[in-house]
Amino acid sequence: MALRDATRQVMVGDVPVGGGAPVAVQSMLNAPAKDVEANLAQIEALAQAGCEIVRMAIPQRSCLDAFQEVCAASPLPVVADVHFDAQIAIEAARRGAAKLRVNPGNIGGWGPTDAVIDAAREAGIPIRVGVNAGSLDDALAARVDLSLPQKLALSACQYVEHFHQRGFYDIVVSAKAHDVPVTIETYRLLAQQLPEVPLHIGVTEAGTAFQGIIKSAAGLGVLLEEGIGDTMRISLTDDPVKEVRACWTLLSALDLRRRFPELISCPTCGRCQVNLIDIAQQVEQRLGEVDRPLKVAVMGCVVNGPGEAADADIGVACGAGSGAVFASGKIVRKVSEENIVDALFEEMGRL
Amino acid sequence: MALRDATRQVMVGDVPVGGGAPVAVQSMLNAPAKDVEANLAQIEALAQAGCEIVRMAIPQRSCLDAFQEVCAASPLPVVADVHFDAQIAIEAARRGAAKLRVNPGNIGGWGPTDAVIDAAREAGIPIRVGVNAGSLDDALAARVDLSLPQKLALSACQYVEHFHQRGFYDIVVSAKAHDVPVTIETYRLLAQQLPEVPLHIGVTEAGTAFQGIIKSAAGLGVLLEEGIGDTMRISLTDDPVKEVRACWTLLSALDLRRRFPELISCPTCGRCQVNLIDIAQQVEQRLGEVDRPLKVAVMGCVVNGPGEAADADIGVACGAGSGAVFASGKIVRKVSEENIVDALFEEMGRL
Numbered sequence: 001m002a003l004r005d006a007t008r009q010v011m012v013g014d015v016p017v018g019g020g021a022p023v024a025v026q027s028m029l030n031a032p033a034k035d036v037e038a039n040l041a042q043i044e045a046l047a048q049a050g051c052e053i054v055r056m057a058i059p060q061r062s063c064l065d066a067f068q069e070v071c072a073a074s075p076l077p078v079v080a081d082v083h084f085d086a087q088i089a090i091e092a093a094r095r096g097a098a099k100l101r102v103n104p105g106n107i108g109g110w111g112p113t114d115a116v117i118d119a120a121r122e123a124g125i126p127i128r129v130g131v132n133a134g135s136l137d138d139a140l141a142a143r144v145d146l147s148l149p150q151k152l153a154l155s156a157c158q159y160v161e162h163f164h165q166r167g168f169y170d171i172v173v174s175a176k177a178h179d180v181p182v183t184i185e186t187y188r189l190l191a192q193q194l195p196e197v198p199l200h201i202g203v204t205e206a207g208t209a210f211q212g213i214i215k216s217a218a219g220l221g222v223l224l225e226e227g228i229g230d231t232m233r234i235s236l237t238d239d240p241v242k243e244v245r246a247c248w249t250l251l252s253a254l255d256l257r258r259r260f261p262e263l264i265s266c267p268t269c270g271r272c273q274v275n276l277i278d279i280a281q282q283v284e285q286r287l288g289e290v291d292r293p294l295k296v297a298v299m300g301c302v303v304n305g306p307g308e309a310a311d312a313d314i315g316v317a318c319g320a321g322s323g324a325v326f327a328s329g330k331i332v333r334k335v336s337e338e339n340i341v342d343a344l345f346e347e348m349g350r351l
Numbered sequence: 352m353a354l355r356d357a358t359r360q361v362m363v364g365d366v367p368v369g370g371g372a373p374v375a376v377q378s379m380l381n382a383p384a385k386d387v388e389a390n391l392a393q394i395e396a397l398a399q400a401g402c403e404i405v406r407m408a409i410p411q412r413s414c415l416d417a418f419q420e421v422c423a424a425s426p427l428p429v430v431a432d433v434h435f436d437a438q439i440a441i442e443a444a445r446r447g448a449a450k451l452r453v454n455p456g457n458i459g460g461w462g463p464t465d466a467v468i469d470a471a472r473e474a475g476i477p478i479r480v481g482v483n484a485g486s487l488d489d490a491l492a493a494r495v496d497l498s499l500p501q502k503l504a505l506s507a508c509q510y511v512e513h514f515h516q517r518g519f520y521d522i523v524v525s526a527k528a529h530d531v532p533v534t535i536e537t538y539r540l541l542a543q544q545l546p547e548v549p550l551h552i553g554v555t556e557a558g559t560a561f562q563g564i565i566k567s568a569a570g571l572g573v574l575l576e577e578g579i580g581d582t583m584r585i586s587l588t589d590d591p592v593k594e595v596r597a598c599w600t601l602l603s604a605l606d607l608r609r610r611f612p613e614l615i616s617c618p619t620c621g622r623c624q625v626n627l628i629d630i631a632q633q634v635e636q637r638l639g640e641v642d643r644p645l646k647v648a649v650m651g652c653v654v655n656g657p658g659e660a661a662d663a664d665i666g667v668a669c670g671a672g673s674g675a676v677f678a679s680g681k682i683v684r685k686v687s688e689e690n691i692v693d694a695l696f697e698e699m700g701r702l
Contacts, residue, residue, distance in 0.1 A: 033621030057621035059652075081620065083654050106654075134655030134662070178615045178659065180604045184576065205650065205659055207614040208628075208635045213561075214568045214597060215604040221569030222576050225535065235618040237631040237649070243618070246565060253531045253566040263558040264529045267586040267594070269432065270384030270408035277559075280588040284559045298588070299556065301410075303434050303457075304485030308529065308556055311485070 003227030007198040010126040010170045013077025013098035018198025024231040025247040027240040028055040033063040049244040055079040071096030086112030093119040101128040104159045105137045126170035133177035149185035176204035180219040191228045198230035212236040258293035265298040272300035273320040282341045354578030358549040361477040361521045364428025364449040369549025375582040376598040378591040379406040384414040400595040406430040422447030437463030441470040452479040455510045456488045477521035484528035500536035527555035531570040542579045549581035563587040609644035616649040623651035624671040
């Protein structure tokens, strides 16, 4: 089984993917393809949220000028997402793409695929070979002797073999489905069958934020915990900034990468004698501006409160209308309910 | 390794837990402990959302009358959550609790613990033995030869041994931490060391909705996918109804239990020529009233759209300002953008 450390590293702009590099966080632009300003504004917001690689669809050749402008001005490496028309991918490679994302199954056959490979080689950029359950090759989709994960993995392996035969090794592979068990099984197969290839993991078409985050955290959580996945995207039918925040929260939860604060807060119960949900939400909002991986605990009662507050960098254990503020394991202040949030952030500033 | 099917089944009211029963969905009331009406209203909302077992804190003896009234009127089995005072647990068993949740480490020693065991036996109800990282026994917490998961598992095992020695076997065990890798490792140890005991799984103090859902879906997702966990709670610093919705979404994502619709919707990109986020959110909202496990696909373009829409029970693959509506794999209508949502629900009604 080929895990994160064992894959061959490729560079997407200045971001390493695979070969033991930290799991890279990706998202995708959803502004209109010709609107340069809107796409650059979205990249700015994504970068601010911690996005490291950004993907942009190029649906028609007439969008290539805008793509080129975006690449030239973008602080993040931009991946060109191309379907159906190999010529667009070839042009994108020449105009500043940091990576190409193609599905050889819909790009027009092996001839056009080879032309795309050659363009990437010339530009010195990698290619993501992306297979999706929703656009699997008809002949393969019809086979009754294989499960869907086996079909997806086989499709990806066949493409990789072709790329390797053409002497092109700077590849990342994805094989996405909207079904979580299918996604998990497919990537387990890929990790076994393509031990040297970095994997881009994701649950595709995962839905709107609530459901999409749950499906992605479960599916990618299982994979990341097993050491599978070199770069990730959480696909949501929502603002892509939420995708990036969700990626970081998941990486931090699994202790793989920490960059932003973590809030430990209890679910409240009949024992709680402050408005803890309100306090926790205020703290969460103000933590949005903090760019350090601090642990902050907001706890409602004496059952687990003092233990958790003392274990965090900063914490509060509440009682009746008041709270004991902890810093680095010790009580530093007792304050009334309305002063808890300010006191926490004052003490945080002193750390 | 003892998985879900191999545990000894206990009954919480009429809800089976363990022994191959479906993973039972739990939540906890957070209305003031003496407010009978507020607690019953919350139980009603939780039951509506699919909650199967509900827990209620009894912080003081003076709350026992309210607890008794809630138990008598509740459509769901009510678990008494008791800390520090064994007498409250004993009284709760006599007044209608369907299960007791105690931490023998804070209930006053073995004498009071035994009195609680005897009260549960007399009432014919099970006990959840709940250990938390934030309230671990001091002597155990201080041991440097054990990891935190080992400490939590050992603590739970010692309690279980005591319960077994007293001839009491109707137990469920939990050992929660706010840290996801610690939670995963602890429950893996418990599944090995207590193969016959049903496990209540959860990440505790997981935070407000966004982070709490990600931590819980990742941690519980890993465990459930391995066959660990007989009943679950997702703890959020938010409305408990969200906890229940998150549980069902996770169980459905892992294909363990399906009860509500699943929405497959793409994240949109520069190719999309309808306002798909808006359409998907409208569909999501109207699906909130549908109580069948249908698959509904809302897709933005031709790349994966027709494939996913055809694969779902009901779906739409959008083009420029319009959509092709699919039912059971076939296109049944083409409609303009503003009629997509209504058309989907009309076709759904015909299924």
